[in-house]
Amino acid sequence: MSGSHTPRDRVLDWLLDVSPLASTLGLAGLFVTIALGFEEPNRVMFFASASLLVTAPLAVVIHAALTHHLTRARRRIWLRAFVSPKAVWVMPRYLRLSRCWVSSRKQASHHGVERAVEQ
Secondary structure, three states: OOOOOOHHHHHHHHHHHHHHHHHHHHHHHHHHHHHHOOOOOOHHHHHHHHHHHOHHHHHHHHHHHHOOOOOHHHHHHHHHHHOOOOHHHHHHHHHHHHHHHHHHHHHHHHOOHHHHHHO
16 A cells, blocks of 8 residues: 555546546437437447446456555455446445545645655
């Protein structure tokens, strides 16, 4: 759990923040494609929307695999849970917990706690 201020973790946290919005846009795009393309389907819009739809699950798995917030044992537990039948319920829980990690890290840096711990 060390190295929580690395640029890689910032990018991973940003990816985790943006991915639900991208998935929502993908879902809306699929609805528009179905509603407007029932006679002549638009394959480009369908594949663009479908690829946006899977960004949140992919971002969660990538974040869990690459972040420094998790120990090796916890990472293994989360990744096993993501491929289990309960993955639909596990991924939102991971999103909530990862937001807690980021907010606690921001609060700690805001109050100078990390500087005191390093000394």
